[in-house]
Structures are given as C-alpha cells and as structure tokens.
Amino acid sequence: MSAGIVQKQVASAIANALLEAQQQGALHSTNFPQPVVEFPKKEEWGDLSSSVAMVIAKQEKRPPLEVARVIADQLQTSCTFLENISVAPPGFLNLTLRPDCWFSVLEEIERTGDRYGHSQIGQGQRVLLEFVSANPTGPLHMGHGRGAALGEALARLLRSAGYEVDKEYYVNDAGRQMKLLADSVYARYLELHGRVGSFPEDGYHGDYIKVLAQAMDQEKGADLLDLNPQDARRECGQWASQELVRAIQEDLAQFGVEFETWYSEASLFASGKIQTALNELEQRDLVFAQDGATWFRSSRFQDEKDRVVCKQDGDYTYLASDIAYHFDKLRRGYGWLINIWGADHHGYVPRMQAVIKAFGYGDDCLRVVLVQMVRLLRGGNKVEMSKRAGEFVTLQEVVDEVGADAAKFFFLMRRSDTHLEFDLELAKKQSNENPVYYVQYAHARLASLFRTAQERGVRVSPVGEAPLSALVQPEEIRLMKQLSGFPELLEAGAKALEPHRITFYLLELAGLLHVFYYKHRVLPPRVEDVKSEESGDLDHDGETNELVREDLSRELTMARLVLLKQVQTVIKNGLRLLGVSAPERM
RNA sequence: GCGCCUGUAGCUCAGUGGAUAGAGCACUGGCCUCCGGAGCCAGGUGCCGCAGGUUCAAAUCCUGCCAGGCGCGCCA
Numbered sequence: 001m002s003a004g005i006v007q008k009q010v011a012s013a014i015a016n017a018l019l020e021a022q023q024q025g026a027l028h029s030t031n032f033p034q035p036v037v038e039f040p041k042k043e044e045w046g047d048l049s050s051s052v053a054m055v056i057a058k059q060e061k062r063p064p065l066e067v068a069r070v071i072a073d074q075l076q077t078s079c080t081f082l083e084n085i086s087v088a089p090p091g092f093l094n095l096t097l098r099p100d101c102w103f104s105v106l107e108e109i110e111r112t113g114d115r116y117g118h119s120q121i122g123q124g125q126r127v128l129l130e131f132v133s134a135n136p137t138g139p140l141h142m143g144h145g146r147g148a149a150l151g152e153a154l155a156r157l158l159r160s161a162g163y164e165v166d167k168e169y170y171v172n173d174a175g176r177q178m179k180l181l182a183d184s185v186y187a188r189y190l191e192l193h194g195r196v197g198s199f200p201e202d203g204y205h206g207d208y209i210k211v212l213a214q215a216m217d218q219e220k221g222a223d224l225l226d227l228n229p230q231d232a233r234r235e236c237g238q239w240a241s242q243e244l245v246r247a248i249q250e251d252l253a254q255f256g257v258e259f260e261t262w263y264s265e266a267s268l269f270a271s272g273k274i275q276t277a278l279n280e281l282e283q284r285d286l287v288f289a290q291d292g293a294t295w296f297r298s299s300r301f302q303d304e305k306d307r308v309v310c311k312q313d314g315d316y317t318y319l320a321s322d323i324a325y326h327f328d329k330l331r332r333g334y335g336w337l338i339n340i341w342g343a344d345h346h347g348y349v350p351r352m353q354a355v356i357k358a359f360g361y362g363d364d365c366l367r368v369v370l371v372q373m374v375r376l377l378r379g380g381n382k383v384e385m386s387k388r389a390g391e392f393v394t395l396q397e398v399v400d401e402v403g404a405d406a407a408k409f410f411f412l413m414r415r416s417d418t419h420l421e422f423d424l425e426l427a428k429k430q431s432n433e434n435p436v437y438y439v440q441y442a443h444a445r446l447a448s449l450f451r452t453a454q455e456r457g458v459r460v461s462p463v464g465e466a467p468l469s470a471l472v473q474p475e476e477i478r479l480m481k482q483l484s485g486f487p488e489l490l491e492a493g494a495k496a497l498e499p500h501r502i503t504f505y506l507l508e509l510a511g512l513l514h515v516f517y518y519k520h521r522v523l524p525p526r527v528e529d530v531k532s533e534e535s536g537d538l539d540h541d542g543e544t545n546e547l548v549r550e551d552l553s554r555e556l557t558m559a560r561l562v563l564l565k566q567v568q569t570v571i572k573n574g575l576r577l578l579g580v581s582a583p584e585r586m
Numbered sequence: 587g588c589g590c591c592u593g594u595a596g597c598u599c600a601g602u603g604g605a606u607a608g609a610g611c612a613c614u615g616g617c618c619u620c621c622g623g624a625g626c627c628a629g630g631u632g633c634c635g636c637a638g639g640u641u642c643a644a645a646u647c648c649u650g651c652c653a654g655g656c657g658c659g660c661c662a
Contacts, residue, residue, distance in 0.1 A: 038604095040605080041604095041605070041606090041607085041608085042605080042606085045605075049604095049605090051603095051604060051643095054604075054642070054643075057642070058642080063642090064642065064643095088605070089605075090604085090605075090642065090643070091604095091642085091643095092604080092605065135662075172662070175661085175662060176661060176662060177661090177662055178662095291660085292660090293660055294660095295660095304588085304589080304658085307660095308659090308660045309660095310660085311660040312660060313660080315660085317659095317660065317661085317662090318661070318662050321662095342656095343590085343591065343655085343656060343657090344656055344657065345656095345657085345662095346589085346590050346591075346656070346657065347589070347590075347656085347657045347658055348657090349590085350589090350590095370590085370591075372591075372592085372655085372656085373655080373656085380597095413598095413599080413600095414598090414599070414600095415599090415600085417591060417592075418591085418592065418599080419591095419592075419655075421597095421598065421599095423598090426611090429624095434624080435610070437624050438610095438624075438625090440624085441622085441624050441625080442625095444622075444624090445621090445622055445624090445625085448621075448622055449621055449622085451621095452621050452622095453621080456621090500600090501600090504599095504600060504601095504609085507609080507610080508609085511609090514625055514626070515625095515626070515627095517621085517622095517625075517626090518617095518623090518625060518626040518627085519626080521620075521621065522621060523621045524621095525620060525621085585622090586622090586624070
C-alpha cells in the first residue's frame with residue numbers, strides 16, 4: 001500500500017482515535033471500519049475529510065453528528081498535527097492540517113523519484129495484456145491507435161502498481177481474411193503481368209495491395225507465374241502478411257508502442273495446439289458432435305448457446321483458434337488475462353469467458369476492456385471513412401500530422417467505453433485550446449526555471465536541507481496536496497484499468513503550477529533589474545492578478561525551488577505513464 | 587425481438603454512495619519593465635434522459651421506460 005502518506009497518516013490517526021474513544025467508553029462498537037479519508041470538494045471544508053462517523057452511526061445507535069463530535073474531541077486531544085478540526089452536517093469530520101504535514105510528501109517524492117506513486121497492490125502477479133491485434137491485411141487506422149495508446153498506458157500503469165505485465169499482439173495470419181489477402185495480392189500480381197486475374201468479390205481494394213504486389217514483383221519477378229495458382233496464392237499471402245506485420249510494427253514503434261511478443265495464429269495450427277486444447281475440453285465432456293460439426297458446450301458457462309468449433313467442412317472456426325490461444329496464455333503462467341477489444345466485438349465476451357471457465361479458471365481471470373469508436377473531425381467537420389473502398393485515415397497519417405504525443409494524449413483523455421471525438425486541427429494547435437501543450441508546457445517551464453537558476457548560481461538543495469517552513473501560501477499548499485494524491489490516483493487507476501484518470505490529474509496539477517507560477521516569483525531578480533526597479537519586488541496577490549509586494553527571501557527561493565522540483569518529477573512520472581514525452585524545451 | 591455501451595452546462599467531457607454537481611472549449615472584459623504570455627484573473631449557465639425503488643445520504647446502486655451507438659454466423 002502506498003496511498004498518499006499524508007492520507008495514510010490521518011486515516012490511522014482517526015482509527016486510533018476511534019479505539020481510544022472506545023476504551024474511554026465514549027464509543028461502544030467493537031469493530032470499526034477502516035476510515036475513509038478524502039479531499040473535500042471545497043477548500044473551506046478543510047484539507048481532508050472523513051465520513052467515518054456516518055458509517056458507524058448505525059452501529060453506535062446515535063446520530064452521525066454526535067458521533068462525529070466524539071471523534072473530533074478525541075482527535076483534538078490526541079493528535080498534534082491538526083490545525084483545526086470541525087464537524088459538519090450530516091456528520092463529516094473536516095480536518096485542517098498544519099502546513100508542515102505536507103512536507104513529508106516532498107521528501108517522499110525526492111526519495112522515490114521516478115517510482116513515486118508506485119505500489120505493490122499487484123503483488124507481482126503476471127498479467128498478459130493483449131491489444132491492437134489487428135489483422136495483417138492492411139495498415140493500422142485511427143481506432144487501432146486508440147487501442148494502442150490505451151494498451152501501452154495500461155501496461156505502464158499496471159507495472160507501476162506492482163503487476164508483471166507482458167504485452168502481446170495476436171497476429172491473425174490464418175483463416176478467411178488471410179485467404180482474401182492472398183487472393184487480392186495474387187490478382188494484382190497477375191495484372192502486373194498483363195493477365196486478367198479474377199479479383200475476389202470481397203477482397204481488399206486499397207491501393208496498398210497494388211503496392212505490395214509491385215514490391216513482390218520486384219523481389220520475385222515472374223517466378224510465381226510458373227507455380228500452380230494455389231501455391232502462388234499461398235506464397236502471395238505469406239509474403240504480404242509478413243510485409244504488413246512489419247509495416248504495423250513500424251507504425252507502432254513510431255507511435256511509441258512495443259510488444260514483448262507477436263503471437264501467430266497460424267502457429268496454433270502448425271503446432272497442433274488447437275487439437276490439444278479441444279482434446280482438453282473433450283476430456284471435460286465439453287464438446288459434442290452434431291449436424292456434422294463439432295460444438296463447444298459454452299451454454300454451460302452462461303453463454304446464450306453452444307458454439308461451433310469445427311465446421312462441417314472440417315475447418316476450425318475462429319473460436320477454435322481463440323480457445324487454443326487463451327488456453328495457451330493460461331498455460332504460460334499468466335494469472336490474469338486482459339484483452340483490449342473494439343466495442344463491436346462485445347458480443348464475443350461471454351463466449352470467451354465461457355472458454356476460461358471451461359478450463360477451470362475463475363471468470364475474473366479474463367478481463368475484456370472495450371474501446372469505443374473514434375470519430376475523426378477536422379476543424380469540427382466529420383472526416384468520412386469507408387473501409388470498403390479502402391479509404392480510411394491511417395494511424396500513420398495521424399501521427400505524421402499531429403505527432404505521437406498529441407495523438408496519445410487525446411486518445412487517453414476519455415474513458416475507453418465512451419465515443420471519442422478526435423479533432424485533427426485541435427490536436428495540432430499550439431495554443432491554450434490544446435490540453436497536451438498545457439501539461440507539457442508546465443514541465444518545460446520548470447525545466448527552464450531550473451536552467452535559469454543554474455545560470456544564476458542558485459543551487460537546488462535536497463528536501464532535507466530546504467527551509468520548507470517558508471511554504472505557507474495557498475498556492476504552495478495546493479500543489480503539495482495535489483502531489484500527495486498521486487499514489488492513490490495510480491492505485492485506483494490500476495484497479496479500474498483507467499489510464500485516462502492520469503490525464504485529468506496532470507491537467508489539474510499543471511493548472512495549479514501555472515497559477516502558482518503566475519502569482520509568485522521563485523528566483524530573485526538579477527542585480528541589474530533590482531537597480532532599475534526602485535519600487536522593490538513585485539508579486540501577485542491571493543485571488544486576483546493584481547500586483548502586490550512579497551519579500552523574496554533566500555529561504556523562500558530555496559523552499560520554492562525544492563517544491564517545484566518535486567512538481568516536475570510528478571508531471572514527468574505522469575506523462576511517462578501515458579507514454580507522452582516531457583520536453584525540457586518547447 | 588434479445589444483449590452490451592452511452593445519455594451530466596451551447597459543444598467536448600470528468601465525476602460511480604457523501605456536503606451547494608465540476609473542468610476545458612466557445613463568448614465577454616482585463617493582466618507582460620520581471621524566473622517561458624503555449625500563461626494568469628474575472629464574468630453564468632444545469633428537470634445529471636424520464637419514472638419508480640433501496641439508503642441517514644443517489645448523477646453514482648436496483649427496476650421499468652425513452653433516445654443514440656454497437657452487436658446477435660458452421661465470418662474473422
């Protein structure tokens with residue numbers, strides 16, 4: 001556990017107060033829940049608040065407000081780090097901490113550095129995260145980009161929470177789609193040699209097929225014309241899918257997404273793993289023959305009906321591959337499988353859950369994260385895409401146009417199960433409309449500050465040596481509070497599989513930083529500035545942007561530099577989890 | 587017909603049991619002699635789709651309905 005150390009401290013203080021109150025007869029319950037401590041919505045309500053009084057009111061058989069007062073009295077006497085404590089209807093405990101409580105957060109960040117916020121809730125459990133897994137029948141498009149960004153961020157988030165995550169891409173290099181690809185490429189190849197090939201009815205019409213045929217022609221010349229059509233087609237298919245997989249790998253690498261393994265569907269056939277998995281099911285009496293086909297009894301496991309795994313013509317269905325694939329994942333020792341799928345595959349989820357259960361695993365072993373469609377806009381107008389005609393915006397085009405950072409950040413600004421509007425013009429804008437730059441700018445601004453400090457010979461001291469008691473301004477306290485919430489954010493985000501929470505956190509943190517930075521100075525003015533500035537140091541005041549005086553002592557400079565160093569660390573940590581760069585300059 | 591997802595400010599969306607529901611954008615007006623103005627400040631908006639229910643407490647949980655999206659193959 002590494003929920004924010006301040007919250008932890010307060011929670012245990014409340015827990016102690018409950019016990020003490022009970023020993024003194026002020027409370028009667030024998031069992032107390034772990035007190036929940038959270039940031040209240042309004043600053044007037046204090047730094048932290050707890051609802052514990054309302055939770056135990058029932059077992060105490062007293063009104064929540066009365067219970068809250070008892071706890072408050074106990075805390076008042078036993079707790080030294082509280083500046084103020086109050087109760088509010090219907091029974092909240094509102095706590096205001098002494099400012100120096102937050103200093104421990106700065107120490108914690110300095111001590112743990114780029115691991116600040118990490119936890120061990122995953123306990124080293126091995127997770128297989130499968131995502132993208134687009135058929136190697138064409139280039140990746142926008143929707144795949146969303147899945148890719150999500151998967152990469154999720155992997156990093158889960159690793160930060162103590163899971164051992166492997167990322168895997170399942171390559172569908174078998175089956176009907178591959179046959180169509182082979183036929184399409186072969187037809188284009190024949191055209192190159194002046195022969196009229198019959199282009200498959202539902203083949204792939206995109207221009208990239210022609211490009212593939214040309215490339216293959218360059219490499220192999222007219223060799224394929226001598227083969228019988230069946231062998232030639234197979235050759236075309238294998239060659240094309242290899243090329244496409246390589247192109248996909250390049251696209252993803254440029255997008256900053258890499259996989260530990262690329263798992264071939266065809267290898268399941270070649271190695272006999274499909275038959276092995278089906279035999280395993282047969283031993284469990286979960287397959288049967290009917291109408292000349294072989295069926296899996298998925299209805300035993302809350303699927304709506306049984307499913308065919310081997311067709312009348314003897315071919316395996318796609319489900320058969322998936323059964324073998326997931327069986328293999330489990331056999332490789334992963335205790336938790338996470339699949340990121342397009343939302344249009346949601347109907348397939350119960351079937352896959354049935355497979356997991358059929359092999360004797362709990363249904364919590366497989367978690368499917370569904371990703372909704374991306375609606376692409378350009379300056380507010382919808383960009384039409386038609387996969388049929390081979391016209392779609394590829395991931396490559398988007399990355400070329402707006403950059404990998406902006407693309408990833410935009411993909412991760414929404415919960416995965418909501419539709420996403422992606423406006424190319426907005427993502428490109430280098431202005432306040434663009435959230436990516438707002439966060440990155442905060443980081444670059446701090447980097448610049450530290451460069452300037454170094455130029456002027458001002459050293460950033462270790463936290464332990466800094467006069468932190470100089471930090472008393474609301475903007476400073478707010479920053480420290482926000483920093484203290486980072487560990488809890490990562491834990492909760494990992495549990496919920498929701499990396500988008502990090503983007504919102506970073507936008508808030510960047511906002512607090514910008515406000516602070518506007519209102520307060522950190523470095524003393526240069527000597528020549530002081531001479532020309534007879535009226536003394538200027539600074540900005542509380543809730544307005546009017547100029548006011550603020551004495552900038554040496555101590556204050558030191559303390560603020562140390563604070564901002566930790567802010568920079570956390571922004572960098574957050575951006576890294578999203579897979580977005582934290583630039584030193586922009 | 588059945589199933590899954592979504593419905594929150596003009597727009598795009600946060601918020602999944604807590605207090606008077608938030609942010610960005612858009613709109614209006616202001617702020618740079620100074621560490622990066624890609625920044626800051628001020629201005630107002632809501633039958634939280636509708637109706638019941640559970641609870642001390644519901645945007646959040648349950649039920650029904652309405653609207654939009656997506657599925658429901660011996661396709662992948």
